Every structure is written in C-alpha cells, then in structure tokens.
Amino acid sequence: MAERVVVTGIGIISALGTGMQAHVTALRNKQSGVKPISLLKTRYANDFVLGEIRMTSDELSAYAGLPVGDNGHTRTALLSLAAMKDLLEHVDIELLRAEPFAFINANTVGGMSKMEDIYMDVLRPDTKQENIKYIDTLDCAESTERVVNFYNLKPFTATISTACSSSSNSFILGARMIKQGIVKRAVVGGGDALSRFTLNGFYSLKNVDKNLCKPFDQNRLGLNLGEGAGFCLLELESDAKARGANIIAVLSGYANTNDAYHPTAPSPTGEGAYRTMQEALAMAGLETKDISYINAHGTATQNNDAAEGLAIQKLFGTNPPPFSSTKPFTGHTLAAAGVIEGIFSMLALQEQMIIPNMNFETRMEELAIQPATELVENAGLQHVLSNSFGFGGSNVSLIFSKP
Amino acid sequence: MEDLKRTLKQQIIDSLNLQGMKPEDIDDNAPLFGEGLGLDSIDSLELMVLLERNYGIKIEDAREGRKILSSVQTMAEYIQQNKKI
Amino acid sequence: MTMQPLYIISACSITAQDTYNRENFLNPVRSIDDGRLFVIDPDYTKYINPVAIRRMSRMLKRGITAGMRSLDEAGIKTPDGIIVGTSRGSVTDMEIFLHELIELDEQALNPAGFIQSTYNSVNGWLAMLSKCTGYNQTYVHRGFTLELCLFDAMLMLSEAKEKKHLLAGAFDELTPEYFTIRTKINYYKEQLPNSLNLYKHDDSTGSIGGEGAHFFTVSNDPANATSSLRSLAMLQKPTVAELQAGIDNILKENNLDKEDIDVLVCGMNGDSRTRSLVDTAINNCSANTTVVNFKHLGGEYDTASGFGLWLADHLCRTQLIPSEVTCKVGTSASVKNILFCNTTIMGNVSLMVVTSVN
Structure with missing residues (x-):
C-alpha cells in the first residue's frame, strides 16, 4: 500500500478569527462570524450580511509584517500572507527551505477587491501613482507570488482556480506530487477577499440570502458570502514521524470529478456529488459506515443543497453519519472554502466534536435526512468527509482520518 | 397590450441574442422555457434584468420569477400591472 | 523531473495566423503595426450549438472550439480528464460585468459576464460537450499556466496503470483595455514595430500583444502520436547560469547532446530584459540546430508557449521548417529532437524536450 500523506501544520484566517484556537472556540460556542457589513464598500451595506474579517487592509498589512498604506498588496494577498504567517508559527520555515517543496495556492478573482475600486483610474492616461502599484494584481497568481517572495522561498508554485472547489484541489495536487516523489512537502490552500464583483455576481444569480443563510433548510434562500484564507502543510507520514512532527490528520482519500451537466447548476439528482464522495471513499479504502461526520458544501442555495442532500442520502442511506454545513459560521469563502472546511474537518477530528449546522429549522421536503444541529462532544470520530463543489460542474471530496 | 407584447418580444430577442428570430416568430402563449423557446435558467435571470431595466420591476424570488416568465402573455400582464417606469 | 512522456495525438491552435487550418497557416503571413495580434476567429458553430453559442463571448467560443477540435482530430469522444489553463480567463466577460457594476451602481446586472469570467x-x-465526468482542473499561474497543465497531465499519466487520454490546453485573450493596462507596466514596446520586425527591436523593453487558444490531446499510449513531450522544466526568473544548468539538466535527462538537437524553438519576445536568456539558449545550439521563433506571428501573452508547443509538434508532423519561422538554418536533415525554450516578460523560463514519433 502506498505511503500515507499527512497534515502537519495549519494556518487559517476567517471571519471567526486567526489561528486554530480562535476557530475551535467559535465553533464550539456557536459564535458566527456572519454579520452586517462593516468594511466592504457597496450600496447594499445595510442590506446584506457577510463573513467579513474585521481587520482593515492596513491592519492586515501590519499583522503580516508589511508597511501600512498603499503597499501594492491587495486584500487577497494580505489574507494569504496572514494565513501563511499563522502556519509558520507552527512550522519551522527552514523546513521549507531545506528540501524541495511545492506551494499550491488557489483563488477565484485575484485582486478584484482592490481593482474594482481603481479600475476606471487605471484605464485613464494619467493613472494615479499609488494605483500603478496594483495595476497587475487582477491576476490569481499575484497572491501566490506575494507569499513566496515575502518569505523568500523558492518552491514549485502553482495557482488553481476551479471556483468554489479551488483550494480542495490544492490538497489533491500537493498529495499527488508528494506521492510521486517530486517534492518532499507541500503547502496547500487558498484564499479570497470579499469584493463587490463576487457579491453582485452571486446576487445577479439570485443566489444570495440577505439574512443568515440556512443550509439544508426547506426555506433556504441562498448563501452568505465570506472571506478568508488557509494553508496546510502536507508530507509523507514517514517523514513527519522521522522529524517528530505532530500529525494532525491523515489525508486518506480524495476525488475530483465533473458533473458535465450545466455551466453553474449541479445535476439535480446529485449524481456528480455522489460519484465524487464514492471515489474518495474507494481511494481511502473505506465504506460508508466508516465515515463518522460529513462537513458538507451546504451553501444554502436551492440547487446545491438539493443536489448534495440527495447525493448524501443516496450514498449513505436515510440514516447517514451526522452532517453539517459550517458556512453559517464563516460565510461562503469561495476559493478558501475547501481549505477552511478541510481544516474544520481536522479540528472536528482533533477535538472529537461534531460541528452544528446553524440556522436550520425545517427539513427539506425532497429529503428524508437532516443536518446535525447541536454540538456533540466526545463524538468518537475516525474519518471525516469534506465536500466542495463549484461552478463549471467542479466537484471535490476530501477524507481526513485520525492519525 | 398588443404594442407592449410586440415591444417585449423584440426586447427578449435583443437581450437574449436570439439570432434570426423575429417578434412574429414568438407565440404569445408559447412557453418560453422547456420545449417552447428552449430558454434556460440563465436566460430567466437575464429576462428578470430586462424587466428591471426597462420597466423598473424587481423580482427577488427566482421561483416567483419563473411564474411571471412563463410566456410573453404572462410577462406582459405582469408588466401592465406592476411597471414603474 | 522525469515522468511519463506525453504523447501528443493532436494539437489545435487558434492564433493570429491561420493555425486552425494547419496546412496554410502562413499563407499569407499576417502582420500588424499597432502591437495587437488578435486571433483569426474560425467558424464556431461547428462544435457549439446555436442555443449555447448566443450568450458566449469570443474567448469561450475560442477555448471550447480549440478543445473540441483537438479531441475530434484525435478521434477521442470522451477524454479521461480535462486540464485547462488561463492566466486571465475571459477578459471581455470580466470587463462587461465590472463596467456594468460600476456604471449601474450595482443594480440590475446581467449574470452572464460574471458566470463566463469564472476561470x-x-x-x-x-466537460459537458465531451461528456467527460472525470478529472477536471484549471491552472491560473501567469507565464507557467500551460506548463502546469502539461505537468499535471504528465503526473496523471505517470500515476495511470492503464491507457489514458487527456485534453490539456490553455488560452488567453487580448482586449483593448487589457492592452492599455499592460502597456503601463512595460509589457509592450513604447514604439511599436511591425510585428514581423519584432526581433530587430530587441534593444528596447517590452514585446507586442497577442492572444490564442491551444489544446492538445495527450496520452501515455504512443499509438497515433505525432510527437512526444519528454521533459518539462519551469525556471523562476533564472540567472543566465541557472538557465544554463537547466538546459544541461534537461538534455542529460533525455540522454541528448547539443548535436542531437535538430531544432530550437525559441520563445523570444523582443524584450531587451530577456535577451541574455535568449542568447543563452541559442548558444547551446550546434551547427546542426535550426532556430525557429513564433512570437512575431502570435504575439506575447501568458500562455503563448502554447503556440510554441503547437509549432514544435507541427515541425515533427511535417518534417518541414517554414522560412517564415526560421532565424538560423542548421545542417540537420530531419526534425527528431526539439528543445523548446520559452521566455516571458516577467523573466520566467520554461524548457521542454519534444521528440518526433515514428
């Protein structure tokens, strides 16, 4: 049997705070980060709720160790730097310099959070000098290169963008490269900052709930957006043990498939989601009964929850393991959702807790199953499945197991 | 009402880029979605934008939108009762 | 990195030359004076039905058509996976949605631009058109975008225990606005030369703009292949010494001496900042080696290396080297081993060894 890939470091920032401990506390205490808008400049500032990180870009710059002011870093890059900084509080950076490693990042709209403010000025012949610094940041690789350059690293770098499954795909590429012996370690994850572009994009699709989102609820009206970033260190189990590293979880299975059904909507029967979860289980050598908790994609849109709910029911039956969407805590963080929810799955394993699906009231009429709504401690978790699905029919499932 | 329907058909053709179609090719009562004109869910969102931009009618609930957008007839009736521009 | 070679079964490029109709792609040679080599759009209705096409922007039509045609030419209905790269996605769709957002103050926005600008x-x-429910991946990494797609394909075929076919490719779009933006960061030359004279102006910074879509059906099975991509290296802003080491390394991996290189496909872009890198690559040629280039025909963009790989495969297929791409004639009588060295405006370099099959 091929050697296992394990997670030995976590860095995270979201509307719940910075670092693992802040997240464990918030999840345990049912403290949501989704609140009325405080930072995003939008005409809907009084209408929507968002999972905003309550730090201005200057505050994020200071946290990341950069000069404040127009430093050429977009909020997307700053969130990525903040998550990397958190990771490096638990991982010796020399480890990343000593042997070949990959840095695999993901995001969906690059530095749009900044560019949407300065775009018209950027098109004028006399663009303001402070805006020139950001001129080429509408590019998904920008945040990747910012992190690598800031920490003076020389890794294999890649940036992935498969909409809402983006950073889950980072895990898959990192694990494959490690298993093939191309690199010794990989830092994988992704990040996205809130922007009017994405808020209005989802709003134009009638996919946004102005109030708190209600995943898997009959009366759900859409998603709440959020922002965040996360990175995880992957390596072979033997390497981790040899250096005496703390193994947080085993990445025991993963699958990437496509619905091949519609540009934005999932197949209504959940066929794609079903097959993805099934393939991840097969890879991990597990059966459905082995999964003790599912961290669902659960965006609270009509389409996703119907398709994902039906897929869970078809694969696990009408008595599935407890499942929940954690998006009511963080909002839908798009490219960061995969890594943030992957981290939540690992925290669930580490803390042995089932994270509740907040805001749920009424079971969906097409389903015989409903999400877990209460925190469960000492949950006896062995294997956790984490789903991420996106536009373009993109489906990813990851399975994390207790070391 | 007949004028409104004719204008509306032209607006639908333009906004959805239904190349080669003329207003008289669209039957008032033919379903716009499914087997009729064969429009899809993204078209339905674009038709809601059409209603908002041209008639000041804002539809928040996609399910309600689906009923209003069943045919040119249902759209025209709704516009007549609710238009703000 | 030595992995499973990628056998190239088919290649389809949509560029500023008529590469879509491969036979006559240089007849006539198209040139421009305004620094913007826009592609020649083929008939897009062949692979996209009328209902679907009416909402699509040109980049979508272009990417889809190049991909579907590559599968079509390879005789593959449904590949085992689809790996696509784009540095900036459908720029037109992004611009439409962003302008409406700004001008209409976030009200009554059409979703099409938002959906289609998704990378x-x-x-x-x-996936829909080829009914491919397998692996599906998108890379968005500036000048290494196509290279990452090819790398992933190699990795996937190295993991595979059975024969597999993958569709791998990349595309990027040039728009007037995007040209304006990149001009401000010295991506393009201040004094724009005629595109065919690009290399005569390599004493100034910048290049000329271009766009394209390039798709390859690749396999671990050599049946029906025209060429194979044997090795691939991505060098981040290398010094001359690092590039030389990279070239030495990739030749050694493939047991090749300088004399074995029949053709050097050189991604020179006329930018003075990358001249020393280009010179390093050319200095590795022997008298046998013919040097060819392509950015005077397709322009510079983040996934321009797709044109270079298409050309390398084309030379293997035809065993003919058109004079329009030749900058130094070598003595080798056939096209067997090709070294492809692509340099980007950012100073990154990718190296590939492509070998003809048969």
Whole structure:
C-alpha cells in the first residue's frame, strides 16, 4: 500500500478569527462570524450580511509584517500572507527551505477587491501613482507570488482556480506530487477577499440570502458570502514521524470529478456529488459506515443543497453519519472554502466534536435526512468527509482520518 | 397590450441574442422555457434584468420569477400591472 | 523531473495566423503595426450549438472550439480528464460585468459576464460537450499556466496503470483595455514595430500583444502520436547560469547532446530584459540546430508557449521548417529532437524536450 500523506501544520484566517484556537472556540460556542457589513464598500451595506474579517487592509498589512498604506498588496494577498504567517508559527520555515517543496495556492478573482475600486483610474492616461502599484494584481497568481517572495522561498508554485472547489484541489495536487516523489512537502490552500464583483455576481444569480443563510433548510434562500484564507502543510507520514512532527490528520482519500451537466447548476439528482464522495471513499479504502461526520458544501442555495442532500442520502442511506454545513459560521469563502472546511474537518477530528449546522429549522421536503444541529462532544470520530463543489460542474471530496 | 407584447418580444430577442428570430416568430402563449423557446435558467435571470431595466420591476424570488416568465402573455400582464417606469 | 512522456495525438491552435487550418497557416503571413495580434476567429458553430453559442463571448467560443477540435482530430469522444489553463480567463466577460457594476451602481446586472469570467468556465463546457465526468482542473499561474497543465497531465499519466487520454490546453485573450493596462507596466514596446520586425527591436523593453487558444490531446499510449513531450522544466526568473544548468539538466535527462538537437524553438519576445536568456539558449545550439521563433506571428501573452508547443509538434508532423519561422538554418536533415525554450516578460523560463514519433 502506498505511503500515507499527512497534515502537519495549519494556518487559517476567517471571519471567526486567526489561528486554530480562535476557530475551535467559535465553533464550539456557536459564535458566527456572519454579520452586517462593516468594511466592504457597496450600496447594499445595510442590506446584506457577510463573513467579513474585521481587520482593515492596513491592519492586515501590519499583522503580516508589511508597511501600512498603499503597499501594492491587495486584500487577497494580505489574507494569504496572514494565513501563511499563522502556519509558520507552527512550522519551522527552514523546513521549507531545506528540501524541495511545492506551494499550491488557489483563488477565484485575484485582486478584484482592490481593482474594482481603481479600475476606471487605471484605464485613464494619467493613472494615479499609488494605483500603478496594483495595476497587475487582477491576476490569481499575484497572491501566490506575494507569499513566496515575502518569505523568500523558492518552491514549485502553482495557482488553481476551479471556483468554489479551488483550494480542495490544492490538497489533491500537493498529495499527488508528494506521492510521486517530486517534492518532499507541500503547502496547500487558498484564499479570497470579499469584493463587490463576487457579491453582485452571486446576487445577479439570485443566489444570495440577505439574512443568515440556512443550509439544508426547506426555506433556504441562498448563501452568505465570506472571506478568508488557509494553508496546510502536507508530507509523507514517514517523514513527519522521522522529524517528530505532530500529525494532525491523515489525508486518506480524495476525488475530483465533473458533473458535465450545466455551466453553474449541479445535476439535480446529485449524481456528480455522489460519484465524487464514492471515489474518495474507494481511494481511502473505506465504506460508508466508516465515515463518522460529513462537513458538507451546504451553501444554502436551492440547487446545491438539493443536489448534495440527495447525493448524501443516496450514498449513505436515510440514516447517514451526522452532517453539517459550517458556512453559517464563516460565510461562503469561495476559493478558501475547501481549505477552511478541510481544516474544520481536522479540528472536528482533533477535538472529537461534531460541528452544528446553524440556522436550520425545517427539513427539506425532497429529503428524508437532516443536518446535525447541536454540538456533540466526545463524538468518537475516525474519518471525516469534506465536500466542495463549484461552478463549471467542479466537484471535490476530501477524507481526513485520525492519525 | 398588443404594442407592449410586440415591444417585449423584440426586447427578449435583443437581450437574449436570439439570432434570426423575429417578434412574429414568438407565440404569445408559447412557453418560453422547456420545449417552447428552449430558454434556460440563465436566460430567466437575464429576462428578470430586462424587466428591471426597462420597466423598473424587481423580482427577488427566482421561483416567483419563473411564474411571471412563463410566456410573453404572462410577462406582459405582469408588466401592465406592476411597471414603474 | 522525469515522468511519463506525453504523447501528443493532436494539437489545435487558434492564433493570429491561420493555425486552425494547419496546412496554410502562413499563407499569407499576417502582420500588424499597432502591437495587437488578435486571433483569426474560425467558424464556431461547428462544435457549439446555436442555443449555447448566443450568450458566449469570443474567448469561450475560442477555448471550447480549440478543445473540441483537438479531441475530434484525435478521434477521442470522451477524454479521461480535462486540464485547462488561463492566466486571465475571459477578459471581455470580466470587463462587461465590472463596467456594468460600476456604471449601474450595482443594480440590475446581467449574470452572464460574471458566470463566463469564472476561470474554469471553459473547463465546464468542455466537460459537458465531451461528456467527460472525470478529472477536471484549471491552472491560473501567469507565464507557467500551460506548463502546469502539461505537468499535471504528465503526473496523471505517470500515476495511470492503464491507457489514458487527456485534453490539456490553455488560452488567453487580448482586449483593448487589457492592452492599455499592460502597456503601463512595460509589457509592450513604447514604439511599436511591425510585428514581423519584432526581433530587430530587441534593444528596447517590452514585446507586442497577442492572444490564442491551444489544446492538445495527450496520452501515455504512443499509438497515433505525432510527437512526444519528454521533459518539462519551469525556471523562476533564472540567472543566465541557472538557465544554463537547466538546459544541461534537461538534455542529460533525455540522454541528448547539443548535436542531437535538430531544432530550437525559441520563445523570444523582443524584450531587451530577456535577451541574455535568449542568447543563452541559442548558444547551446550546434551547427546542426535550426532556430525557429513564433512570437512575431502570435504575439506575447501568458500562455503563448502554447503556440510554441503547437509549432514544435507541427515541425515533427511535417518534417518541414517554414522560412517564415526560421532565424538560423542548421545542417540537420530531419526534425527528431526539439528543445523548446520559452521566455516571458516577467523573466520566467520554461524548457521542454519534444521528440518526433515514428
């Protein structure tokens, strides 16, 4: 049997705070980060709720160790730097310099959070000098290169963008490269900052709930957006043990498939989601009964929850393991959702807790199953499945197991 | 009402880029979605934008939108009762 | 990195020359004076039905058509996976949605621009049209975008225990606005030369703009292949010494001496900042080696290396080297081993060894 890939470091920032401990506390205490808008400049500032990180870009710059002011870093890059900084509080950076490693990042709209403010000025012949610094940041690789350059690293770098499954795909590429012996370690994850572009994009699709989102609820009206970033260190189990590293979880299975059904909507029967979860289980050598908790994609849109709910029911039956969407805590963080929810799955394993699906009231009429709504401690978790699905029919499932 | 329907058909053709179609090719009562004109869910969102931009009618609930957008007839009736521009 | 070679079964490029109709792609040679080599759009209705096409922007049509045609030419209905790269996705769609957002103050926005500007939208369409429910991945990494797609394909075929076919490719779009923006960061020359004279102006910074879509059906099975991509290296802003080491390394991996290189496909872009890198690559040629280039025909963009790989495969297929791409004639009588060295405006370099099959 091929050697296992394990997670030995976590860095995270979201509307719940910075670092693992802040997240464990918030999840345990049912403290949501989704609140009325405080930072995003939008005409809907009084209408929507968002999972905003309550730090201005200057505050994020200071946290990341950069000069404040127009430093050429977009909020997307700053969130990525903040998550990397958190990771490096638990991982010796020399480890990343000593042997070949990959840095695999993901995001969906690059530095749009900044560019949407300065775009018209950027098109004028006399663009303001402070805006020139950001001129080429509408590019998904920008945040990747910012992190690598800031920490003076020389890794294999890649940036992935498969909409809402983006950073889950980072895990898959990192694990494959490690298993093939191309690199010794990989830092994988992704990040996205809130922007009017994405808020209005989802709003134009009638996919946004102005109030708190209600995943898997009959009366759900859409998603709440959020922002965040996360990175995880992957390596072979033997390497981790040899250096005496703390193994947080085993990445025991993963699958990437496509619905091949519609540009934005999932197949209504959940066929794609079903097959993805099934393939991840097969890879991990597990059966459905082995999964003790599912961290669902659960965006609270009509389409996703119907398709994902039906897929869970078809694969696990009408008595599935407890499942929940954690998006009511963080909002839908798009490219960061995969890594943030992957981290939540690992925290669930580490803390042995089932994270509740907040805001749920009424079971969906097409389903015989409903999400877990209460925190469960000492949950006896062995294997956790984490789903991420996106536009373009993109489906990813990851399975994390207790070391 | 007949004028409104004719204008509306032209607006639908333009906004959805239904190349080669003329207003008289669209039957008032033919379903716009499914087997009729064969429009899809993204078209339905674009038709809601059409209603908002041209008639000041804002539809928040996609399910309600689906009923209003069943045919040119249902759209025209709704516009007549609710238009703000 | 030595992995499973990628056997190239088919290649389809949509560029500023008529590469879509491969036979006559240089007849006539198209040139421009305004620094913007826009592509020649083929008939897009062949692979996209009328209902689907009416909402699509040109980049979507282009990416989908190049991908579907590559599968069509390879005789593959449904590939085992689809790996696509784009540095900036459908720029037109992004611009439409962003302008409406600003001008209409976030009210009554059409979703089409938002949906289609999503970087993996061409992936989704290719999956639908080819009914491919397998692996689907999108890379968005500036000048290494196509290279990452090819790398992933090599990795996937190295993991595979059975024969597999993958569709791998990349695309990027040039728009007037995007040209304006990149001009401000010295991406393009201040004094724009005629495109065919690009290399005569390599004493100034910048290049000329271009766009394109390039798709390859690749396999671990050599049956029906025209060429194979044997090795691939991505060098981040290398010094001359690092590039030389990279070239030495990739030749050694493939047991090749300088004399074995029949053709050097050189991604020179006329930018003075990358001249020393280009010179390093050319200095590795022997008298046998013919040096060819392509950015005077297709322009510079983040996934321009797709044109270079298409050309390398084309030379293997035809065993003919058109004078329009030749900058130094070598003595080798055939096209067997090709070294492809692509340099980007950012100073990154990718190296590939491509070998003809048969």
